[in-house]
Amino acid sequence: MDRTRQSLTVLALAGSCAALAADERRSQFTVSAHVEAVAVVEQLGALPEIDIGPADLQRGFVDVPEQVRLRIFSNSSYGYALDVHSLSPLIRSINLEGLGPGVSLSADGGSVVQRWQHAQTVSLALKFRLLLGSTATPGRYAWPLQLRVHPLEAN
Numbered sequence: 796m797d798r799t800r801q802s803l804t805v806l807a808l809a810g811s812c813a814a815l816a817a818d819e820r821r822s823q824f825t826v827s828a829h830v831e832a833v834a835v836v837e838q839l840g841a842l843p844e845i846d847i848g849p850a851d852l853q854r855g856f857v858d859v860p861e862q863v864r865l866r867i868f869s870n871s872s873y874g875y876a877l878d879v880h881s882l883s884p885l886i887r888s889i890n891l892e893g894l895g896p897g898v899s900l901s902a903d904g905g906s907v908v909q910r911w912q913h914a915q916t917v918s919l920a921l922k923f924r925l926l927l928g929s930t931a932t933p934g935r936y937a938w939p940l941q942l943r944v945h946p947l948e949a950n
Contacts, residue, residue, distance in 0.1 A: 880904035
């Protein structure tokens with residue numbers, strides 16, 4: 796191809812691009828995403844069995860000798876709530892240490908709120924004292940509590 800023909804081809808292509816660019820339209824749009832707040836609890840180790848002896852019945856409570864270890868993750872910037880519920884009619888109330896000042900819950904259980912300012916993971920070592928109801932009898936029992944977690948959200 797000779798130089799004149801090459802120049803004409805380049806000019807023709809440049810003209811086509813300029814014509815396309817002149818016809819170009821612009822638009823603007825906004826993209827947003829909502830991330831659902833989640834909370835996850837991981838049990839670290841087996842949940843202990845509960846041994847109730849005659850002395851425990853006389854005192855009216857049993858101290859769980861092993862700590863219950865949990866790891867909790869939440870992406871909520873407000874924190875999480877740990878739900879503790881009794882699965883046994885033997886329990887009259889639940890005392891809990893490891894989430895700040897002593898926590899006392901009725902036999903129905905309840906939620907313990909933990910607030911923070913950003914998503915994070917926390918490790919907990921919880922101690923339980925189970926106050927026994929009038930129907931408690933000596934014996935070895937499976938872990939009598941249900942532990943769940945949910946994220947806190949803006950009010």
